[in-house]
Amino acid sequence: ARIRDLEGRRVLVTAGGTREPLDPVRYIGNRSSGKQGVAIASAARDRGAHVTLIAAHVEVGLPEGVDVVRVETAAELLAATTVAAPENDLTVMAAAVSDYRPVSVSDSKIKKTATGERLTLELVQNPDILATISAGPRDGRLVVGFAAETADTREELLALGRAKIARKGCDFLVVNGVGWSTGFATESNTVLVLDAAGAIVVEASGSKTSVADDILGVFAAALSGAP
Numbered sequence: 713a714r715i716r717d718l719e720g721r722r723v724l725v726t727a728g729g730t731r732e733p734l735d736p737v738r739y740i741g742n743r744s745s746g747k748q749g750v751a752i753a754s755a756a757r758d759r760g761a762h763v764t765l766i767a768a769h770v771e772v773g774l775p776e777g778v779d780v781v782r783v784e785t786a787a788e789l790l791a792a793t794t795v796a797a798p799e800n801d802l803t804v805m806a807a808a809v810s811d812y813r814p815v816s817v818s819d820s821k822i823k824k825t826a827t828g829e830r831l832t833l834e835l836v837q838n839p840d841i842l843a844t845i846s847a848g849p850r851d852g853r854l855v856v857g858f859a860a861e862t863a864d865t866r867e868e869l870l871a872l873g874r875a876k877i878a879r880k881g882c883d884f885l886v887v888n889g890v891g892w893s894t895g896f897a898t899e900s901n902t903v904l905v906l907d908a909a910g911a912i913v914v915e916a917s918g919s920k921t922s923v924a925d926d927i928l929g930v931f932a933a934a935l936s937g938a939p
């Protein structure tokens with residue numbers, strides 16, 4: 713029998729990579745496939761939750777039986793998340809958000825110069841959605857962040873994760889190593905979940921579906937006040 717430990721709960725998941733337009737045909741993006749976030753949304757639904765999925769660019773099919781909101785940019789993701797997070801018991805921010813966006817978006821296609829000169833793009837920082845949501849009034853609602861890091865060792869990965877959860881102020885941080893061939897756009901994943909104190913609460917490895925189930929067990933237990 714399936715575990716229904718999220719019955720009666722509302723769960724919000726953000727997934728996929730944001731895209732920041734440069735002009736009508738180009739954007740700055742990232743290699744997130746959205747697979748892990750979509751797997752979390754599906755697993756939360758299967759555990760009995762009412763699920764809202766805010767999907768940026770994803771390369772997988774969207775799950776049945778969840779409310780889907782589509783977004784493109786970090787600004788759109790911020791707006792949608794700000795509205796939805798207060799209505800959810802658990803918010804899992806698995807989206808890969810662009811840290812920067814172009815200062816201005818060109819109305820027409822940017823042309824190549826005839827002289828072979830370099831092109832400089834000026835970027836401004838996007839707001840940190842996770843830090844913003846974490847800092848708001850919470851009243852028992854849980855916020856979970858993700859951290860995709862290029863670390864050479866497990867120690868380095870842990871140190872980066874601990875610094876990040878302190879900075880973001882969320883309740884749990886799911887840390888995974890990424891590189892040219894690991895993490896993004898792959899079928900399986902290996903993650904560490906840190907609590908707000910930086911302690912490892914669970915380590916999960918396997919398909920993105922099994923990782924989703926393992927980490928949701930931790931969040932469901934925390935919601936129900938289990939130690």
Ligand code: C5P
Nearest residue numbers: 805807809838839840841842857858859
């Ligand atoms: O700082 P970094 O991008 O590694 O943090 C990753 C976490 O923060 C993810 O949960 C991501 O969804 C979130 N994030 C965000 N807004 C940003 C950048 C990242 O919410 N501008």
